[in-house]
Structure formats: C-alpha cells, structure tokens
Amino acid sequence: MLVDxxxxxxxxxxxxxxxxxxxxxxxxxxxxxxxxxxxxxxREAVGMRATEFAAAVGYGEDLVYKIEGGKRIPRPEYLDxxxxxxxxGGLLSAMKVDVERVQYPKKVRALxxxxxxxxxxxxxxxxxxxxxxxxxxxxxxxxxxWQPPYSQTELERVLAARMGRQAIYERDPSPSIxxxxxxxxxxxxxxxxxxxxxxxxxxxxxxxxxxxxxxxxPLDSGPHPGLSGRIELLKFEDGTGxxxxxxxxxxxxxxDPKQLRILELRYGTIRAQALPPRESLALxxxxxxxx
Numbered sequence: 001m002l003v004d005x006x007x008x009x010x011x012x013x014x015x016x017x018x019x020x021x022x023x024x025x026x027x028x029x030x031x032x033x034x035x036x037x038x039x040x041x042x043r044e045a046v047g048m049r050a051t052e053f054a055a056a057v058g059y060g061e062d063l064v065y066k067i068e069g070g071k072r073i074p075r076p077e078y079l080d081x082x083x084x085x086x087x088x089g090g091l092l093s094a095m096k097v098d099v100e101r102v103q104y105p106k107k108v109r110a111l112x113x114x115x116x117x118x119x120x121x122x123x124x125x126x127x128x129x130x131x132x133x134x135x136x137x138x139x140x141x142x143x144x145x146w147q148p149p150y151s152q153t154e155l156e157r158v159l160a161a162r163m164g165r166q167a168i169y170e171r172d173p174s175p176s177i178x179x180x181x182x183x184x185x186x187x188x189x190x191x192x193x194x195x196x197x198x199x200x201x202x203x204x205x206x207x208x209x210x211x212x213x214x215x216x217x218p219l220d221s222g223p224h225p226g227l228s229g230r231i232e233l234l235k236f237e238d239g240t241g242x243x244x245x246x247x248x249x250x251x252x253x254x255x256d257p258k259q260l261r262i263l264e265l266r267y268g269t270i271r272a273q274a275l276p277p278r279e280s281l282a283l284x285x286x287x288x289x290x291x
Contacts, residue, residue: 020153021073021102033070039070041111042086057081065105073099100164112165114242115175120235121168124180124217124226124270129190131162133179135202137195139163151180171228174211179265180274181228183219186287193291207281215274216283224273225266 021032025063043053050068054061059078064070074082076096083092115121115132123130129138139162143155150158168175186203190196207214217224228247235241243254254260275283 021071025102028073029070031098031102032073035074036068036070038095038151039074039082039092042082042088042092043068046086048086053082053085056085070128071270073102089155112161114234115165115168117236118175118234119178119237120233121175122231122233122267123178124231124267125185126182126226126230127185128216129181129185129203130179132168132177133181133203133206134162134167135195135199136163138199139193141191141195169206169209174209176211176213178213178271179207179217180215180217180270182217182226183283186284197288197291200284200291203284204281204288207277207284212279214273214280215277216280217270217274218283221273224270226270227236231267231270233260233267 021029023029043050048056050064051061054064057064057078058081063072067074067078076099079096079099080093082088083090086092115227121132123132128142131139134142136159139159140155143150143158168177186200190199203214206212217226229245230250231243231245231248233241233243240255241257241260243260244251245254247261248263248266249259254263274280
C-alpha cells in the first residue's frame, strides 16, 4: 500500500509535467537548453543531488534529468518549485518569461507573433469558431477528436498555445479586430451544455469590446465570396500586411499588395452581407437563452 507521499511521487513521474522540445525549432531548442543548464548549475551549487531535488519538488527524477538536459520544456509551476527549493530568490521563476513562448509549437508561435504585431485583424470563419474567440472547454473538445489523436502532453501544449494567443486582447494600444462567423459554427454542438453556454458568454464578452467588431453570417444568406473557405487578413503599422484564404491562392500566406487587395475586397463584401454587430450579438444572446 502506498503512503500519500509515495503516491504523489509516482503520480508526478507519470504525469511528466512538461512539453517535448520540437527538434526543428532551433531557437526553442537553444532556449530550453539554456534554461536546463541554469537549473542544473543552481542545483549543483547548493550541493543537491538530482534524486534529492526530485523528491523535494515532487516530480520524477527522470523528468529532472530531461529538463536539465534540454529535452523537455519545464512548466511554470516546475520553475516556481525549483526556485523555492533551491533558494534562488526569484531567479529561476523569472525564466518563465524565457520559456513562455517556446512552449508553443513553432507554427503557432509564428502566428501569435504576427497577431501581436498587427494593428488590424480581419477574420471570416466558416468551419469553427475562431481560435481567438474560443473558450478552453470549446478548444479542448475540438482537440479531443483530432485524428490522429493527440497525446495528453501534446493536447495540453496546443491548448495552452491557443489560449495564449488571446493575450492580444490585453495589448495597449489595442488592435482593431473584426470577426465574421457563419451562423452554423455557433449552432454546432461542441462540448456539453455548460461548455456551450460559456462559449456564447465569451462571444458576447469579446463582441462588446471597444476594439472588436463581431458579425454573424446568417444561415439564410445568399452566396458570398467566403463560401470557398476561411479568410484572414493582418495589417501592420508600416502599411504592410499578411493574408490567407483557404479557397484562394492555394491557401498560402500572401504578402503581395495586389493579392492582399483581392482578399480585402472579398472580406469587405462578406462583412457587408453579414448581420450588423448589434443583430449579431442579439443572435448570440438568443442562442445562449436556448441552451
């Protein structure tokens, strides 16, 4: 029979609270290796063996070696516990800033960096509620049915990445953001009743932000330029932009002004055909009331 402490230790070993390092992400690999080296040097400086340190922080010894060897990305709580156990006075906890972005997959991090620089963002979404609008419960429900399935570690990592992108709402000055969602994406039954209610409440919350325009393309609308797929447009302070459309230019990232202008025309037409913001939010309130 396991005592509480032993059970907690084995649970820590099984849970492996960290993320795998993407070997193709050279910058991420370098950051994680540096953080791991600093953790090891601090541990050795206080004369603590890896076994003793693992027991003190409540995680498996194998995980300690992986993190110190730059094989795993430590989670924030790991760095906080290490700081406390090793008496680092906040120096190890401060490294959370260094690993905050590395924890996200390279592709997602690149998108988040573009969104963080944009002064204007325009999105038309026809398949799912856009990632910048999703609640954690909604996103998890989508990731749970991904094929091939994510491992638990991978699922937590991509979920953290998606939620991390929503820090864009905290930017000062705030970017101007417009969303057009197909009504069908709002009516699809993703998650249980409470999850759907929270998602509608989140849409209402974001839709009422001063820098956000939220519109719904009703089910009974006529043909429009978005029927071939999602459209995303980002504009930057220097006048440049980036765009992408699932149904245009083979879905590749666009920076050519002429091609961006085509997407802008299509997106403008979509916004003109969608419900006005007030009516769109009223529809969300109606769906919330029916849930």
